[in-house]
Amino acid sequence: MKYPGITTQQVMFRIAVVIAVAEFFIMLGLETYPYPFSHTTGAVLDVILLVLISSPVIYFWIINPFKRERDEAISELADMAYSDPLTGLPNRRVFLKSMEKTLAECARHHIHAALILIDLDEFKNVNDTYGHDAGDAVLIEVGQRLQKGMRKEDVVSRVGGDEFIILIKQLNDDSDKAAKEAMAFAEKIKLSLAAPIKYTHKRIQLDSSLGINLLGSETYKIEAEIRKADVAMYHAKRMGKGHVVMYEASMVGRETSRN
Numbered sequence: 001m002k003y004p005g006i007t008t009q010q011v012m013f014r015i016a017v018v019i020a021v022a023e024f025f026i027m028l029g030l031e032t033y034p035y036p037f038s039h040t041t042g043a044v045l046d047v048i049l050l051v052l053i054s055s056p057v058i059y060f061w062i063i064n065p066f067k068r069e070r071d072e073a074i075s076e077l078a079d080m081a082y083s084d085p086l087t088g089l090p091n092r093r094v095f096l097k098s099m100e101k102t103l104a105e106c107a108r109h110h111i112h113a114a115l116i117l118i119d120l121d122e123f124k125n126v127n128d129t130y131g132h133d134a135g136d137a138v139l140i141e142v143g144q145r146l147q148k149g150m151r152k153e154d155v156v157s158r159v160g161g162d163e164f165i166i167l168i169k170q171l172n173d174d175s176d177k178a179a180k181e182a183m184a185f186a187e188k189i190k191l192s193l194a195a196p197i198k199y200t201h202k203r204i205q206l207d208s209s210l211g212i213n214l215l216g217s218e219t220y221k222i223e224a225e226i227r228k229a230d231v232a233m234y235h236a237k238r239m240g241k242g243h244v245v246m247y248e249a250s251m252v253g254r255e256t257s258r259n
Contacts, residue, residue, distance in 0.1 A: 087143035
């Protein structure tokens, strides 16, 4: 539930109203009480009753809404710090931290993982043809489809623009089998993204190019490994729309700059 903002002036006013109303009814009750009180007894009763009556009202009418609003604001700030503002996916900071942990696990347990870098083919045409709102809707839908197609232990992040990256964890300890698992996963993702996306009364369909970099038990530099996935993805785009390419060391010599 979203609570409206409460200013300092409103807080002070509400507290004053609560105390004034409570004190009014307390004094009214004490005056109508059939037995007289000494000044000391009356003052003590006044304070006790004022605390007992006003405290719950102040908490539920003033403190609790303020506390909930503060908690919501903190939660929103945390989301902004760790997630992409458009898609809600984990941001680069979260992804890199997860990748660092995964590389350590690969080295320790001699298993494989994989990076899959995804680029939406001709995404610019969506913005040019249908507008940026349509483009945003497409990116949000792509993010949701990627999340649905992953296992709980895997991580997907929006790199920027129309590019996404997935970290596939706990693949086979045999490199050939791990490569086949990563390729099968990438093909599944490509097929999922190829389904038409509904936007208002339109159906937008896009292909995607995917580059895979297999990670093993060797020592890695995170940015270098992401770059390898990027190289593979670039080679996939050069082949035309809708291709998946596994990174090979020989690609580095054949790499050319992007247009």
